[in-house]
Amino acid sequence: MEMEAHTDRLSLAFAALADPTRRAILARLASGEADVSELMKPFALSQPTISKHLMVLERAGLVVRGRDAQRRPRTLVAVPLKEVADWVEPFRRFWERKLSSLDDYLKVMQKKK
């Protein structure tokens, strides 16, 4: 989604981080620079799609493009992103719901005994 109306950096950064694929790209870049073909590998996405995501990340100032004319590797800019905590959210929710379901079921189990 194009966010042309938002010109301030913070809004661009929030918009960039709002997408789980882009968060995963950032996670990958946290381990070291990578070019587009390397970034395509972990996601079953086409090159144009990855490039579009990278463009959003670059416009938000989270990623910079390297000078190697052939590879154009992307590097993560040292923005103080919060720890793994934020990216854990879907995982956390997934298990929280399961164990909450177990909690409800245990109550039913005990009523029957």
Place this chain on the structure above:
Amino acid sequence: MNNAGEFSVTTPTDRQIVMTRSFDAPRELVFEAWTKAEHVAQWWDPSGVPLTVCEIDLRVGGTFRWINIINGMESPFTGTYREIVPPERLVFSSGPESAATLIFSESSGKTTLKMILECASKEDRDALLQMRVDAGAARTLENLAAYLQQIG
């Protein structure tokens, strides 16, 4: 010990995910809920739909298969049991990249469940945290769900 209902996720090492939650139930019951198919089928899907497939071969080297085909959004959960010590410990591997250790400890009728997911590498651990579902498996499940709707 947590209060019942408190859920925590931590990553104490590069390769681990540790989750903790307490329940208002004796650990024999919590252990049973995890190891008997008729129970797992009822609670594994939080939406309340009983599992379509729920198989448990509870022995060391035995396998389990928990599948919610109707949903299609969730990958099948399958694995092999490595250690079974009722009512305190259950260890199983799930896929080549991770092993799960479930520790059930009880105090005053309340059970604390500690789940330690141990991965082969930081990359595998992070992939687990980021919920990277194998794209092929997800598509297969979607197709199956659509097919079942057609013939059903």
